[in-house]
Amino acid sequence: MSQQIRLATSxxxxxxxxxxxxxxxATHKFLAEEDLIxxxxxxxxxxxxxxxxxxxxxxxxxxxxxxxxEGNLEMLFxxxxxxxxxxxxxxxxxxxxxxxxxxxDVNEQNHQAIGFYEKLGFRxxxxxxxxxxxxxxxxxxxxxxxxxxxxxxQDGNIFHIDL
Numbered sequence: 320m321s322q323q324i325r326l327a328t329s330x331x332x333x334x335x336x337x338x339x340x341x342x343x344x345a346t347h348k349f350l351a352e353e354d355l356i357x358x359x360x361x362x363x364x365x366x367x368x369x370x371x372x373x374x375x376x377x378x379x380x381x382x383x384x385x386x387x388x389e390g391n392l393e394m395l396f397x398x399x400x401x402x403x404x405x406x407x408x409x410x411x412x413x414x415x416x417x418x419x420x421x422x423x424d425v426n427e428q429n430h431q432a433i434g435f436y437e438k439l440g441f442r443x444x445x446x447x448x449x450x451x452x453x454x455x456x457x458x459x460x461x462x463x464x465x466x467x468x469x470x471x472x473q474d475g476n477i478f479h480i481d482l
Contacts, residue, residue, distance in 0.1 A: 322377050322409075323375075323376050324373050324413050325373065326373060327384060331372075332363050332367055334381045335363075335367065335374070335381070336359065336362065336363055338381065338382070338384055338397070338398045339384075339396050340359065341398045341399040341400070342398060343355065343396070347426065349426070349428040349429075349456070361452075370386040370388065371386060372384050373385050373413065373414070375397075375409065375410045375413075377401070382400075383395070383396060383397035383401065383406050383407065384396055385413075387418040387420050390421045391420070392414060392422065392423040395407060395414070408439070411439055420463070422460070423436055423461050424451070424459070424460055424461070425458065426459075427456070427457035427458065428457075433459060436461050440463055440465070441461040441462065441464065442461060443459050443461055445459075445460035
């Protein structure tokens with residue numbers, strides 16, 4: 320089994336969009352078809368050219384991708400054929416180590432993603448009624464929890480502080 324993570328180029332954009340659509344159709348059942356079509360147009364034209372996107376490659380096949388900006392995980396998608404096999408976790412840890420990821424925004428209706436990020440140590444810190452495109456898909460803002468965010472009182476009781 321040969322795995323690598325590398326920076327994507329514009330030649331990778333068609334495969335990135337295949338991965339994105341496969342993942343979104345499997346996990347974003349709440350997304351209206353017209354919004355799916357909208358995102359299929361804006362992601363390769365407006366987002367991908369302006370982000371550093373990293374591909375996770377397994378035996379020569381791109382199975383997932385991710386991008387981060389200023390400590391925020393902007394994208395993490397795994398092709399539906401490869402979901403549930405640890406690729407998302409591997410890609411997240413790479414992004415955390417290489418790009419100091421500590422925040423992520425998740426669609427409120429995407430319960431699988433919320434659970435995934437909670438297992439990785441994220442906690443909800445806020446909510447927005449609309450997504451970053453102004454569409455009516457509420458967003459859950461999550462921050463990576465670590466032990467430094469805890470305080471204890473004189474009796475040793477630990478209190479968590481949401482950042």
